[in-house]
Amino acid sequence: MAIDFEHIVAYALPIVMWALIVSITLRQLTKRQSSTAMLSWLMIIYLVPVAGIFAYLIFGEINLGKRRVKAFKLLQPKYAQWFQQIKQQKNVIDSDRTLLSAPLFDLAQNRLSIPCMQGNELHILDTPESIIKSIVEDIQRAKTSINMVFYIWADSGLVNEVMTALIDARRRGVNVHILLDYVGSRHFFNSENCRYMRENGIEIAEALHVQLFRVFLRRIDLRQHRKIIVIDNEIAYTGSMNMVDPKFFKQDSNVGEWVDVMVRINGPVSSVLNGLHALDWELETEQKLPLSLPVPNDNLYPLHTANRHTVQILATGPGYPEDLVQQALSTAIFSARESIFITSPYFVPSQNITDALVTAALRGVNVTLILPRKNDSLMVGWASRTYFDELLAAGVNIHLFDRGLLHTKSVLIDNKLALVGTVNMDMRSFLLNYEVTMVVEDEEFANEVSLLHENYQQGSVKLDYQRWVKRPMYKRIIEKLFFLFSPLL
CATH class of the missing domain: 3.30.870.10 (Endonuclease Chain A)
Incomplete structure (x- = not known):
């Protein structure tokens, strides 16, 4: 009995799909990554198998060629x-280190071998x-x-x-x-x-x-x-x-x-x-x-x-030391004793960074995020809001900037240690982009960053936690749906 091509495809396609889904599932279970990213990918490939598998084959692995x-x-x-x-x-x-800068500078130099330089x-x-x-x-x-x-x-x-x-x-x-x-x-x-x-x-x-x-x-x-x-x-x-x-x-x-x-x-x-x-x-x-x-x-x-004009350069990206951006940000956040100010246009951080911010707020550090109210990325704009409940509940101050798209990427710790550069608070900057950040411990420069943040705050509206938790249910659903695609953002 002859079997035509259509019958072969009809039998083979489900088998190929099944094999790919099983392979991707096993890869996700064994891959070193956050549980959030793993669950997001599994949800995508099981909810929309064809599109999910195609997306994973293109975007799922960091392959430099x-x-x-x-x-x-x-x-x-x-x-x-x-x-x-x-x-x-x-x-x-x-070669000098203060208690605030030492952990971050040591991390950068041990992993990158790029020296910390003064006189700038x-x-x-x-x-x-x-x-x-x-x-x-x-x-x-x-x-x-x-x-x-x-x-x-x-x-x-x-x-x-x-x-x-x-x-x-x-x-x-x-x-x-x-x-x-x-x-x-x-x-x-x-x-x-x-x-x-x-x-x-x-x-x-x-x-x-x-x-x-x-x-x-x-x-x-x-x-x-x-x-x-x-x-x-x-x-x-x-x-x-x-x-x-x-x-x-x-x-x-x-x-x-x-x-x-x-x-x-x-x-x-x-x-x-x-x-x-x-x-x-x-x-x-x-x-x-x-x-x-x-x-x-x-x-x-x-x-x-106090003013050695010291700069440490962080160069990150595929092929560079793995997870260096997240490690540097976590180190800076955990070093804070008084205040943390962060500006970022795209805020879809890892769970590690979210936990570090929450912990800092709970131990009494004044944590302030200044984010744009309107975003040029629809998906990022909605996905970022899934983090607001947990952060606001812990006492993190969230200000939404109203005078355009705030594209500045900066971190200021205790008004002494500043990070300024190209890194967004999202997984794309953490894992996929070639980025550069300057880390500066210098009171004069920190004062300039502080004045910049004050100016941004004046053009922002502070979120009220009690009003935020009462937002409509349909907005919560949209936020969670876009959050599922966070591995692609």
Whole structure:
């Protein structure tokens, strides 16, 4: 009796589906991950099997791809040796530790081998105009090199001033290397301005190029999320702002203008950020960039104990030490004795971070979260609210920012220890994105961060716990439904 193709498919498809579901289930039960992530994936594949299996095969595992894994392993010893050379520059290495900073600085150095550096002049810039003006002025003074990494580069407005300054710098002999995430900057790569910049000698490279036909060979949603500018190995910028003008960027998302900060750094830690750019650049292009040792900022000496202008750089992402972001945040939170202030545009943290915040509040620490009221991600906006009940009940203060989309990522501990950078309070930043965070113990800088948070609070509305718990049942259901997809956020 002949069996046609349709009968074969009818019998084979359920068997294949069953085998995949069993395999994924076993993988989830044995994989090292949070119970929340495991249960979310199991719910997805059992509730919507076809879509769930397809989603897991694409997004379920952190797969860098063979070429990237091999390249990263080859480059690691080279850059580790260079960081060791920096450690020999005793005049810029900070060996002092206070009770507040010691655990976090030790964790970073033991896991990354990136030295903690003193003698840096730090200033927060908190408006697009001040940020772009400062960047343009420094570009105009550049003598040898300008290196940049951004997630998003979007034409128009103030960004065109940066483009003009870069072209002028290249014409006078400055080397310019710009690395941009392929997905975040996809529109720019197809723009006339990108072509014009390249024609004028500016090197622009794509990071993490997406190839749809390789979706099952390498995870396609890994992103280069760092924001770094380094000029002449002496001046650097990092923070939360992409190379965009908020007056033009995502105006159709109905969340208002994006609110960001960048930190201008004048000092030896700029060389560490330059090294990270060089590593990212070589990983993507296979082209080597020069590595220069730090230049001491003599204008800041002598240094005082309270204000050593000390900076520790945290570089995280796939291939870097696992769970370092969560470990660093947990260490910072547990070190708090008086206060914790956190700003983040996307708040879908791990259970470990949630528990740390709850515990801090219960032991009497003043814990304050400042989050945007409106979010450009519908799923994140709803999923983040599932955490509010537990946090509010423990005494955590939650303020919802009303003056646009608060995109600043910052943590301030006891008004002394600050973390500022690109890391969001979500699993994407914890596990999937290449991120950079500067950890600073410095009273002057902490005061700047504190004033920034006060300004954000003035533009926010504080949630009332009693009113929050009385919100309609349909909102609770929507929150829980979107929370199920937290592994994909």
